[in-house]
Amino acid sequence: MSKFSDPAANLATLIACPSVTPAEGGALAALEAMLKPLGFRIERPVFSDEGTPDIENLYAKLGDQGPHLMFAGHTDVVPVGNETDWTHPPFSAAIADGMMYGRGAVDMKGGIACFIAAVARQMETHGRPKGSVSLLITGDEEGPAINGTDKLLRWAAERGETWDASIVGEPTNPDRLGDTIKIGRRGSISARLTVHGKQGHAAYPHLADNPVPGMVTLLEALLSQPIDAGTTEFQPTNLEVTSVDVGNRATNVIPAAASAIFNIRFNDSWSADSLKTHIAEQLAKTARERHLRPYGHDDIRYELEWLGRPSPVFLTRDERLIETLSAAVTQITKTTPKLSTSGGTSDARFIKDYCPVVEFGLVGQTMHMVDERVALADLETLTQIYGLFIANWFERQ
Structure with missing residues (x-):
């Protein structure tokens, strides 16, 4: 077997790179060292934007002809927190009781390590694929x-x-390898709601205008009724209030304003624009008709600000891609995977504009946690799944 056909060895090399966002940490250099001997051409473009750190990326390609299969993922990891809370140092790739410990073990350096091992094994057994892999x-x-x-x-x-x-190697399985393939994702959009009032003494509320009752009224309207009942492929749209604040430490002062931030995960009943319109209309109607203000003030005065860039909802319908991956999972694990659209967003939201995309990787139970870890047996199983998928996908083209 070639030097890079062992997924555990590949992963240990990657874990040893402290690539905490936005640091490259040596992880992309390590990938380049693995991929070049396999014949991949490597490019490492750096992108910049105002107010954000420069980020180094990697694009590697084997072959020049179609069909073209892309594996997508990321080498950056979340912070480790308090290192003393870890059973083993977070960048040591320590092995104990059949588990490899380290930040990024499952999210998602493990998936990358397995895909490289799968490609290396396929080339040893069958030569270069009948097309291109990137x-x-x-x-x-x-x-x-x-x-x-x-x-x-x-x-x-x-x-x-x-x-x-494309296949994205995110940790998609909730309990055991083979549980779940992600074939789509809900959309995501966030907003800040600000209710304006007038500061005053808590003992003289008629001289002030407390924004808190107005905020309670508007949030109650957003939370009291379901936005929808879900669709065939997606869960119901869900709104979660993630922050409420008046910026006031005094107990006897009515605040001048109250703000809240909420996030909505939406299904394919909506686009970002149609959902924005729905929320805006709901707030406007509530502000006119329902409020808790006992002193005869005007309608609730508020502002709604949409934050950041919405993540679109999407669903992959490429049956050849889905069936080929499902068959590989079933053959290796003896489990029929569930086709799911649950969970948060991923970079698949960008890829879906270029080609059909699914997500399948390791078990995600310890991702972002202290003592993030992966079973060595799962690394071998995922490598076998990826290898069988690669072989069968090219055969079916």
């Missing part, structure tokens, strides 16, 4: 995701790259 790897998935996959895709497309399918 790895599109960013260092900006756990950060603001501005200088990462989105720009890397555009950069590659401008150079003539096209893809027929």
Whole structure:
């Protein structure tokens, strides 16, 4: 077997790189050292944007003809927290009781390590694939995701790259390897709601205008009724209030304003624009008709500000891609995977504009936690799944 056909060895090398967002930490250099001997051509573009750190990315390609299969992922990891809380140092890749410990073990250096091992084994057994394989790897998935996959895709497309399918190696399985393939994701959008009042003494409320009752009224209207009942492929749209604040430490002062931030995960009943319209209309109606103000003030005075860039909802319908991966999972694990659209967003939201995309990786139970770890047996199983998928996908083209 070649030097890079062992997923555990590949992963240990990657874990040893402290690539906490936005640091490259040596992880992309380590990938380049693995991929070049396999024949991949490597490019490492750096992208910049005002107010964000520069991010180094990697694009590696084997072959020049179609069909073209892309594996996408990220080498950046979240902070380790208090290192003394870890059973083993977070960048040591220590092995104990059949588990490898380290930040990024499952999210998602493990998936990258397995895919490289799968490609190496396929080349040993069958030679180069009947087409092209590329790895599109960013260092900006756990950060603001501005200088990462989105720009890397555009950069590659401008150079003539096209893809027929993509698999993202995020940890998709909740309990055991083979549970779940992600075939889509809900959209995500966030907003800040600010209710304006007039500061005053708590003992003289008629001289002030307390914004808190107005905020309570508006949030109650957003939370009291379901936004929808869900669709065939997606869960119901869900709104969560993530912050409420008046910026007031005094107990006897009515605040001048109250603010709240909320996030909505939406299904394919909505686009970002239609959902914005729905929320705005609901707030406007509530502000006119329902409020708790007992002193005869006007309608609730508020502002609604949409934050950041919405993540669109999407669903992959490429049956060949889905069926080939499902069959590989079933053959290796003897489990029929569930096709799911649950969970948060991922960089698949960018990839879906270029080719059909699915997500499948390791078990995610310890991602972002102290003592993040992966079973060595799962690394071998995932490598076998990826290998069988690669072989069968190219055969079916």
